[in-house]
Amino acid sequence: MSAFYYKFIRADMYNIVENRKKVIMDFVESPMYVPMKEKELATFFGIEKAKRYELKEVLQELLLEGKLEITKRGKYKKSEKKFLLGEFIANQRGFGFVKVEGRDSDIFIPAEYTSNAMNGDTVKVVIDMESGEKKAEGHIIGIEKHANSQVVGYYQKSNRFGFVLPDDTKIFKDIYIPQGKGNGAKTGDKVVVDITDFGNDKKKPEGKVVEILGKNTDIGVDILSIARSFGLPEKFGEEVENELKSIPKKVLKKDIKGRADFRDKVTVTIDGEDAKDLDDAITLEKNGNVWHLGVHIADVTHYVKENTALDKEALQRATSVYLVDRVIPMLPKKLSNGICSLNQGEDRLALSCMMEIDEKGNIIGHNICESVINVNERMTYTAVNEVITNSNEETEKRYAEYIDLFKDFKTVSDLLRGARTKRGSIDFDLPESKVILDKNGRAIDIKPYERNSATKLIEDFMLAANETVAEDFFWQDIPFLYRVHENPDPDKMKSLAIFINNFGFTLRRKNDEVPPKEIQKLLVNIEGSDAEPIISRIALRSMKRARYDTVCIGHFGLAAKYYTHFTSPIRRYPDLQIHRIIKENIRNGLSGRRIEHYRNILDDVALQSSKMERRAEEAERETVKYKKCEYMLSHIGEEFDGIISGVTGFGIFVELENTVEGFIRMSDLEGDYFEYNEAGYELVGEFTKKKFVLGQKVRVKVYDIDRLAKRIDFKLVKEKNGRGY
Structure with a gap:
């Protein structure tokens, strides 16, 4: 006992905090230790009353780090809790959540227990409480990896130093920029900062300016800032550029040798008007009662060889990112818009999935082969839809020689979709929007993306090819990448069933499981009703979120046992990766060494691809939100009709017909004190019993807009009683 006492007497206790913590833990972990209260520990170490706050500080830190825990009687002992690793998701109000891989629900972290973690950091978290509904609360005990080595923000200069206000409103602290580290930035500049010191509770993060993007008002700087904040690279490195020099602009004759030659088949691409990276083309013929559908995909791997600088960069990016005013491609334009793009009138190398389809929409045979094609016509969704749906006379005249082909496309599309629907495939047809910009990059309109018959038929053909390829390679038992979508969490399905019951709809569950066909029936039943948008959402x-995996566990949403991504190697790395496997297998079969090679790398490819896909979706969503705010700036004070699209404990979200979403604060809901009923997705007035519920129609006025936070504030003008239906 005296050894510990004299350690403290020699001022270890009053040295730096780390020394104090070590002394406490040495004592707690010693055989002689029995759990003690704070007062007992102070007495044992001979700490006078005036200094007891220092002991309290050390004990508090050890609790936060998860090394100590307190018994019900207030005694300290070595913690038996194990920490989990996860991603910290900050909230603008100070608290946050930790998303842990494999857990269905996130762990809530109160504001005082975030341990200075920044949004996106990989953190160690200890669970303090967990209820039966799988809701957990915990505290962060350490930061394993910082996510924000760079920050984008607004620079403000002082006399001898500067500081940066981060664009990411989930990063709550300004970044201090010491004298000489501003790189010439001036007040009002948008800058990129390298963080050199992440600081702590008492010290701000510190950094240096490494790039000046321009003034906040300069054209394109707003979207560029968002791209930089997500770490999206725009330029390709010197090594990649050097490799591009050896890639031809046209297909070489020697590269055609040994391939199936489909250049005599009538071949078309169908894409959006502004698409430049065309990676899929289609052919269709009929022989008796069997349709022969060819889905021809750009052979990117012929030019992007494994382990080259091009390949490594493509894996690092993993996907093309489509922002409001620009595309950040996975591959350089010489490939994506050039030799790999299936441009009209040009010979192109392809990987083709040739399918035989019967009159019931069943795929009864197939062949996957390396090929060469030449596209006869570059079609648009608009033009094809005008032929197969609207019978537009002018368009039909322009494409007279293809009319029968387009109608056959529609026939086969209906067969495939019918077969998919029969097995229970779910089709969420939620409204999406496109922001229209003027020549200066300012938002001037918001238009809905229309899913018409032409977009659906391409979707049907691509899904058929993806499923066919996945099933083929599953049964060959070859290392492969699959696109998987797990069954939904039973508790969430239970909550959904309770929610839709309030609208008069039901959801049948069997052993707490909901088959995809039940979700499909629900979507059919609500089609055309006022409740459709909100119930679909x-x-x-x-x-659950779809992802990539090396294990084929099926795709719940498509009700498919086998599914992969085969059809977009120009813009998705998983497609490019499986093309490489398919081609090796077609040519010589995979040797034991190559099988082992793919087994060693594919898990990492799946993880990287899933991660970069999420990053791209977030970046795309953020740029759209920003431009929607910009568009609504000219509508402040105006009134709009909308529906309640979200209900929280601090207010309600309202979506307008143009897909713009804004927020009404709880404090701005007049006439009562409202309480949040989570089970019913509603706010209920304490005295009046007035309700604000999901799907309720309301009229709102645009009140305020914060472009930096990408937030639109509404004020309620009037609402319909009940759900408004």
């Missing part, structure tokens, strides 16, 4: 939120 809640149903989609109840699903």
Whole structure:
């Protein structure tokens, strides 16, 4: 006992905090230790009353780090809790959540227990409380990896130093820029900062300016800032550029040798008007009662060889990112818009999936081969839809020689979709929007993306090819990448069933499981009703996120046992990766060494691809939100009709017909004190019993807009009683 006492007497206790913590833990972990209260520990170490706050500080830190825990009687002992690793998701109000891989629900972290973690950091978290509904609360005990080595923000200069206000409103602290580290930045500049010191509770993060993007008002700087904040690279490195020099602009004759030659088949591409990276083309013929559908995909791997600088960069990016005013491609334009793009009138190398389809929409045979094609016509969704749906006379005249082909496309599309629907495939048809910009990059309109018959038929053909390829390679038992979508969490399905019951709809569950066909029936039943948008959205939120995996566990949403991504190697790395495997297998079969090679790398490819896909989706969503705010700036004070699209404990979200979403604060809901009923997705007035519920129609006025926070504030003008239906 005296050895510990004299350690403290020699001022270890009053040295730096780390020394104090070590002394405490040495004592707690010693055989002689029995759990003690704070007062007992102070007495044992001979700490006078005036200094007891220092002991309290050390004990508090050890609790936060998860090394100590307190018994019900207030005694300290070595913690038996194990920490989990996860991603910290900050909230603008100070608290946050930790998303842990494999857990269905996130762990809530109160503001005082975030341990200075920044949004996106990989953190160690200890669970303090967990209820039966799988809701957990915990505290962060350490930061394993910082996510924000760079920050984008607004620079403000002082006399001898500067500081940067981060664009990411989930990063709550300004970044201090010491004298000489501003790189010539001036007040009002948008800058990129390298963080050199992440600081702590008492000290701000510190950094240096490494790039000046321009003034906040300069054209394109707003979207460039968002791209930089997500770490999206725009330029390709010197090594990649050097490799591009050896890639031809046209297909060489020697590269055609040994390939199936489909250049005599009538071949078309169907894409959006502004698409430049055309990676899929289609052919269709009929022989008796069997349709022969060819889905021809750009052979990117012929030019992007494994382990080259091009390949490594493509894996690092993993996907093309489509922002409001620009595309950040996975591959350089010489490939994506050039030799790999299936441009009209040009010979192109392809990987083709040739499918035989019967009159019931069943795929009864197939062949996957290396090929060469030449596209006869570059079609648009608009033009094809005008032929197969609207019978536009002018368009039909322009494409007279293809009319029968387009109508056959529609026939086969209906067969494939019918077969998919029969097995229970779910089709969420939620409204999406496109922001229209003027020549200066300012938002001037918001238009809905229309899913018409032409977009659906391309979707049907691509899904058929993806499933066919996945099933083929599953049964060959070859290392492969699959696109998987797990069954939804039973608790979320239970909540969905309770919610839709309030609208008069039901969801049948068997052993707490909901088959995809039940979700499909629900979507059919609500089609055309006022409840359709909100129920579809809640149903989609109840699903798990699709991802890439090396294990084929099926795709719940498509009700498919086998599914992969085969059809977009120009813009998705998983497609490019499986093309490489397919081609090796077609040519010589995979040797034991190559099988082992792919087994060693594919898990990492799946993880990287899933991660970069999420990053791209977030970046795309953020740029759209920013431009929607910009568009609504000219509508402040105006009134709009909308529906309640979200209900929280601090207010309600309202979506307008143009897909713009804004927020009404709880404090701005007049006439009562409202309480949040989570089970019913509603706010209920304490005295009046007035309700604000999901799907309720309301009229709102645009009140305020914060472009930096990408937030639109509404004020309520009037609402319909009940759900408004």
